[in-house]
Amino acid sequence: MYQSLLIVVAILVKLQHCSWTDELMSTGVANEKAIDSLKALAEPIRLEIIEALSNGEKCVCDLMQETGLAQSKISFHLKVLKEAGVITDRQSGRWVYYQLDTRTLKSLQNWIKRLRKGCLNEASSCE
């Protein structure tokens, strides 16, 4: 009882520290992370934001200017992206700067790499 609680705590600590690490990539937990990231990316406005951030760190006002979108809309999508671990934020005065999280991108890349590895094996025929 006490021991299993310890294990749970250990897992939580681990997840907190290395969200999206590659050693977790083939577990269910990692898949949830993958889904969060993919879902976050899979939306036109968010993809536009991502593309904008691919040139470097930006604040919300920059993004508003670049995209011409309403502020509340951008904030909403930034929140989705942040909670998915796709971007990070940093406050400086009254500005908040957003940046792509390269760790998440790297993990996504590795995940896709793994998918490509064995996917061309032929099916054992069903007949």
Next chain:
Amino acid sequence: MYQSLLIVVAILVKLQHCSWTDELMSTGVANEKAIDSLKALAEPIRLEIIEALSNGEKCVCDLMQETGLAQSKISFHLKVLKEAGVITDRQSGRWVYYQLDTRTLKSLQNWIKRLRKGCLNEASSCE
């Protein structure tokens, strides 16, 4: 008039043949493709299917057995994945075999690679 029609046809042919080619990666057209692929990946059942297919080609009955999901559900998601260009299918007798499309995966990988390239540039301060 006739010439611009030719160009449109050429583009259509191109899109058909090399959906998701990397030279298109930074255009709006490519982004729509990216969104389709990402959206397709960003769903628990579809991700489960993708993971199953990462070991190689499978027919629907294989997938049903592996996942324990209803047939119509799997067919629905396979269709989404196929229309997004994430998987390809091949019929053999009364079985239909599905496989990951490595070209799409490769393009996704390259896209992420590009995102990672310049995203760490600091913001020009807003003050």
Next chain:
DNA sequence: AGAATACATCAAGAATGATTGATGTATCAA
């Protein structure tokens, strides 16, 4: 302190996507 700027959050409605069970189609075997 008061006003302005930069951003976050909220609730209600609109839009999109998924599930379900039934039905349809093509292929094969007896």
Next chain:
DNA sequence: TTGATACATCAATCATTCTTGATGTATTCT
């Protein structure tokens, strides 16, 4: 030709996600 298998499609319900305009909060300027 009849029945069985493998899969696709459909329509209705259900669930999730986005948008919009308004309001809230923190920070800076005067």
